[in-house]
Amino acid sequence: MSETKGLTRQQMADRVAWEFQDGWIVNLGVGIPTMCSNTDIGDRAITYHSxxxxxxxxxxxPAGEEDLNLVNAGGQNVTLKPGAAVVHHADSFGVIRGGHIDATVxxxxxxxxxGDFANWKxxxxxxxxxxxxxDLAACAKRVFIILEHVTRDGSPRLVPACDLPVTARGVVxxxxxxxxxFEPTGDGFRLREIAPGLTVEEIRAATGGTLRVADGLRPVTMGT
Structure with a gap:
């Protein structure tokens, strides 16, 4: 499959960020999810939590403007929005365990x-x-996952059942x-939006689980 097909990592993060609704508290995990904070989603007020x-x-x-005391979950230096807070680690987890996270990525x-997922071993x-x-999988109201569709050797990451140690079951x-x-449906994955340059047949061949196509399938769309 051509490397020019599909989405970049930032585009993947951008598309997920457009799912966030005004007023949400959103936790961003290590890796591609941290890129969601770079996305301009208009006037929606999103509180990013680490x-x-x-x-x-x-x-x-930006390079040269880093504050070495301010890092996200991935250790990247970030900026602060008006009203931001830096709190004790235990207080941060209190926000999670108190059920205040609207979505975790x-x-x-x-x-x-x-809807099971494996991400730790x-x-x-x-x-x-x-x-x-x-904690996030158990307590967040929504669990969004971002990942490459296949491994480096071409094996599918969307599978009928995880054969790696599971982080949480039925939450994605x-x-x-x-x-x-995609959306996990229990007996398959529903393809809601398709990346540029790809066909449904190519995606089906690269998916370990059953692939179903949503009514009204459309290209991946940023924005409303």
Whole structure:
């Protein structure tokens, strides 16, 4: 499959960010999810939350303007929005465990048709670091996952059932890959939006689980 097909990582993050609604508190996990804070989604007031205690941050800081004391979950230097707060780690987790996170965006190694996902340990890996993922998966109102559609060796990441240690079961509400926007339905993945340059047949061949096409399938669309 041509490398020119599909979405860039920033485009994947942009599309997910357009799901955020005015007034939401959104947790952004390590990796591609952190790029959501770079997205201009108009006048919607979004409070970005990081487990390390930075609440109300904005885009990644431009080169030369970094504050080394301000980092997101991925260790990137970020900017602060008016009204932002830097709180104790325990207080940050209090926001999560109190059910105040409207959506969490996380990366993953695999997502299953049932909405299970695995993001903390690979096969053969000793140990692993589940971090705050278990708290977020259990307590956030919505779980959005961003990941590459296939592994480096071409194996599917959207699978019938996870064969890696599962982080949480049945919680994923939306999946964004470089191939399109999907919803786990329990017995498959519904393709809602398709990335440029790809066909449904190509996506089906690269998907481990059953692929269903939504009525009114459209190209990946940024904005309202």
């Amino acid at each position: 487990e390390n205690g930075v609440i109300g941050y904005g885009p990644v800081a 996380m990366g993953a190694y695999q997502v299953a048709m049932t 690979l096969k053969g890996q000793k140990g692993g670091g589940i971090g705050g993922a278990m 509400t939306l999946v964004m890959t470089n191939y399109g926007l």
